[in-house]
Amino acid sequence: MEPIILKYQVDGSDFSMAGEASSSVKKTLKQLGFSPDLIRRVAIAMYEGEINMVIHADGGEATVEISQSGVRIILADHGPGIKDVALAMQEGYSTAPDEVRNLGFGAGMGLPNIKKYSDDLKVETELGVGTTLTIQINT
Amino acid sequence: MMNVHELAAACGFTYFNGKELEARPVEGAYCCDLLSWVIGRAGDQDALVTVMSNPNVIAVAVMADLPCVILTEGVRPDEKALEKARENDVIVLSSSEPTYATALKIGKVLAG
Numbered sequence: 656m657e658p659i660i661l662k663y664q665v666d667g668s669d670f671s672m673a674g675e676a677s678s679s680v681k682k683t684l685k686q687l688g689f690s691p692d693l694i695r696r697v698a699i700a701m702y703e704g705e706i707n708m709v710i711h712a713d714g715g716e717a718t719v720e721i722s723q724s725g726v727r728i729i730l731a732d733h734g735p736g737i738k739d740v741a742l743a744m745q746e747g748y749s750t751a752p753d754e755v756r757n758l759g760f761g762a763g764m765g766l767p768n769i770k771k772y773s774d775d776l777k778v779e780t781e782l783g784v785g786t787t788l789t790i791q792i793n794t
Numbered sequence: 795m796m797n798v799h800e801l802a803a804a805c806g807f808t809y810f811n812g813k814e815l816e817a818r819p820v821e822g823a824y825c826c827d828l829l830s831w832v833i834g835r836a837g838d839q840d841a842l843v844t845v846m847s848n849p850n851v852i853a854v855a856v857m858a859d860l861p862c863v864i865l866t867e868g869v870r871p872d873e874k875a876l877e878k879a880r881e882n883d884v885i886v887l888s889s890s891e892p893t894y895a896t897a898l899k900i901g902k903v904l905a906g
Binding site: 670671672673674677678681691694695698699702703758759760761762763764765767768771772 | 827828829830831832833834838846848849850851853854856857858859874882
């Protein structure tokens with residue numbers, strides 16, 4: 656199979672509708688016949704990443720590379736950057752605002768959940784410039 | 795194993811969406827209102843039991859591939875949530891009882 660590359664703009668303006676890109680990737684993977692387990696891991700990891708981009712960075716770009724061996728998700732934003740990545744990787748640590756918490760997010764589980772469901776997670780971040788997550792999920 | 799429609803009938807839950815949808819098996823339930831916990835920890839055969847009724851609840855059910863959402867305390871989904879459930883074929887049920895009582899009922903029914 657030739658690698659497939661999908662690109663999305665993640666809209667940062669409407670939190671309640673976040674997840675459009677993840678939903679589209681999920682449908683594509685289903686059509687391509689990937690296993691339910693891989694599809695679930697991709698959907699969860701990408702959705703958490705999308706939610707983070709909407710909460711913290713007013714959206715961003717998502718690039719998804721699909722190949723026989725797995726799925727690589729690259730989420731790039733131009734938000735404030737992450738001050739302390741080690742702290743952000745800890746369950747329960749969150750800098751999300753109250754209105755997001757009221758909707759059931761911001762419990763400090765985003766990055767830990769992404770790590771849990773992926774085979775590899777790379778976080779590149781620079782304060783005032785933005786954050787890029789590279790998430791690898793193998794078949 | 796029991797499916798969603800059988801569980802709904804046995805527990806007396808009503809439908810907000812999905813009465814006509816194909817029912818998937820239900821093995822247990824995950825009771826939580828914090829969606830990041832749900833998406834990280836609910837199993838793919840767990841019914842999500844919650845009072846949260848916004849569209850993100852439906853998105854989480856889709857991403858985590860959950861068989862259904864059960865809203866407790868008689869909570870109604872908002873219009874955007876309902877629309878998302880219809881678009882994504884998510885079964886949304888209603889329980890008039892609180893989350894704890896709903897979970898006990900589900901546990902009893904699933905234990906046979």
